[in-house]
Amino acid sequence: MATAVRPPLLHQVAGSDKASLLCKPNQRVSVRRRSFTTRASSNPGGANVSIPKQWYNLVADLPVKPPPPLHPQTHQPLNPSDLAPLFPDELIRQEVTEERFIDIPEEVAEVYKLWRPTPLIRARRLEKLLGTPAKIYYKYEGTSPAGSHKPNTAVPQAWYNAVAGVKNVVTETGAGQWGSALSFASSLFGLNCEVWQVRASYDQKPYRRLMMETWGARVHPSPSSVTESGRKILEGDPASPGSLGIAISEAVEVAATSADTKYCLGSVLNHVLLHQTVIGEECLEQLAAIGDAPDVVIGCTGGGSNFGGLVFPFMREKLAGRMSPAFKAVEPAACPTLTKGVYAYDFGDTAGLTPLMKMHTLGHGFVPDPIHAGGLRYHGMAPLISHVYELGFMEAIAIQQTECFDAALKFARTEGIIPAPEPTHAIAAAIREALECKRTGEKKVILMAMCGHGHFDLASYEKYLRGDMVDLSHSDEKLREALAAVPKV
């Protein structure tokens, strides 16, 4: 099975000092001479960049700070030490810090070199197919060993746990992207890894499970009979397709009740979005090197980490008045967290074991229909994304899955890369944007987060190609019920 997938248009070019010429007033860009060549897209031409040395924390630059998480029982602001059973100290510090930049540890940077810098590619053939005057760029994270952006945070999370002396890490996974990323990262640092995978995906996508097992992890379908939380769900519905919220409950329960075991989360939390900003920092350099700036930045949102990772560095630049792109989050119509949810304190998991977070939520009991974009089936949204959405710094739209797969085929047949079902939402929105430019004649620069490939999601393509895929909408009644269960804080 291929672990490193390169888009067909890439060529390798020798490293240069170009990046040092870039003007980014509030960040020093240092160029390291490396013994290997720097990767760049042949398409924009000559955009050589180095791997960023720091992650960026948007909280430092927000005019209004996000509301704090609350203790699930007392409803008082959480004390960072309350998180100690779940996370190592350094990750807790990163979760609450208002420091602007955090150094990327040398050991983590060494691993990033396996696939970073990732390519920024101009989708010229897609532009031509659409007949649009717009430019479409995509930042492609599918070149990582796990095939998505997830290793950007899995590697530092595993590393900080390993140096803190932790032996076992547990987590949930939806489509299997996060589980495989953490399995990969755990294997590098000698950690045991145990994963609860949402039942619907466990059944639909056996190859993701095999990837996790190949990297040495143990995988349970969720809900499982291994945990109290899982058993409770199975009692109510033995055929439950599961949800990320349920799988989180199971993993958190295990971490909270075992001394040498910590929990890792693949999205939503501040430190996860922090690690993902390596995408946006790199992309800023790549675009500056070719003298372009986006008018709109688009990404799909499940928990918000690939979107935040690309967008937050651009948001900093916008807040500082150096560029003015619009930011657009795209969610599935079957799980419309930002567009149909409420902004309220809610649990991150189904059983109510996690701290209460102020976020856009469909209710922690909401179980979305089993759409193919398993990674977007989450009832909540990152508190940091929710906060900036409330501040009016970004927009959100919801799109049905057949429009997304139609966009995916257009993309695959022009750009060559077969996208994961999740970023097909970003592609569909980018295509809408490009077609609007065709109507108005506007020459917008569209930047899109292409956060993973779909090589393990071909069953969903099969369904679409056969004409068997249908649009699934949330039912209003189910939504009302779930929203009623949001705790009154």
Ligand SMILES: *Cc1c(COP(=O)(O)O)cnc(C)c1O
């Ligand atoms: C996990 C995942 C997502 C959804 O998570 P975010 O935190 O919103 O990024 C989207 N796309 C891919 C490829 C994923 O693996």
